Amino acid sequence: MSTPVLLSWSGGKDAAWALHALQQRDDVKVVALLTTLTEGHARSSMQGVRHAVLQAQADAVGLPLREAWIPQACDNALYLAAMHEALQQAQQRWPGIARIAFGDLLLADIRQWREQQYAEFGWQALFPLFGRDTAALARQMIDAGLKAQLCCVDSAQLDAGFAGHVFDHALLDALPADVDPCGENGEFHTCVIAGPMFRRPLQLQQGETVLRDGRYAYTDFITTVGPA
Numbered sequence: 001m002s003t004p005v006l007l008s009w010s011g012g013k014d015a016a017w018a019l020h021a022l023q024q025r026d027d028v029k030v031v032a033l034l035t036t037l038t039e040g041h042a043r044s045s046m047q048g049v050r051h052a053v054l055q056a057q058a059d060a061v062g063l064p065l066r067e068a069w070i071p072q073a074c075d076n077a078l079y080l081a082a083m084h085e086a087l088q089q090a091q092q093r094w095p096g097i098a099r100i101a102f103g104d105l106l107l108a109d110i111r112q113w114r115e116q117q118y119a120e121f122g123w124q125a126l127f128p129l130f131g132r133d134t135a136a137l138a139r140q141m142i143d144a145g146l147k148a149q150l151c152c153v154d155s156a157q158l159d160a161g162f163a164g165h166v167f168d169h170a171l172l173d174a175l176p177a178d179v180d181p182c183g184e185n186g187e188f189h190t191c192v193i194a195g196p197m198f199r200r201p202l203q204l205q206q207g208e209t210v211l212r213d214g215r216y217a218y219t220d221f222i223t224t225v226g227p228a
Contacts, residue, residue, distance in 0.1 A: 013182070057192060083121075084121055142172075
């Protein structure tokens with residue numbers, strides 16, 4: 001039997017590609033997506049993807065969306081408390097589940113932190129993409145039909161004008177040499193619209209781009225099917 005797994009879901013390309021990678025395996029089965037949302041904004045933390053878009057993504061891949069809500073002023077303790085509660089609720093729904101997957105690619109310190117923290121909850125963290133060459137991986141995603149747009153740009157690392165840009169070969173060619181092609185150092189985040197992990201593409205409308213905290217350029221995306 002396949003081992004049930006939760007997948008940490010930001011709404012971005014790396015989480016989507018992690019799902020695609022796990023879908024190719026016989027030993028695991030993703031049973032739900034787990035997303036962290038900020039109270040008062042109803043958007044994924046850091047990426048700023050609307051809850052309605054996250055739900056549309058979950059519907060498109062055919063998986064339930066589990067939610068962990070955190071306050072706007074959130075430290076590690078509050079974050080971990082919210083995640084622990086969400087994991088306990090998942091175990092009530094899927095008794096025996098104890099594995100959660102992440103789309104992390106390169107950062108060993110983040111991986112180690114996740115492994116340690118989730119082990120304290122009795123969970124094992126999986127990293128199906130870790131160690132991949134991000135330049136090759138970015139182009140593999142695009143060639144395989146993944147479609148996404150930049151929804152958040154850290155203007156301290158990348159020009160804010162890239163916000164809203166389609167994640168395509170032209171973008172990769174235009175990125176400065178010191179910017180990771182997958183944005184693994186936090187240079188940018190994406191909102192996935194289509195790909196081999198989706199049963200159907202999303203119908204999204206691009207909204208305005210705003211600069212927050214004097215640093216992060218967020219581009220809004222609104223689903224045109226159902227409530228926004």
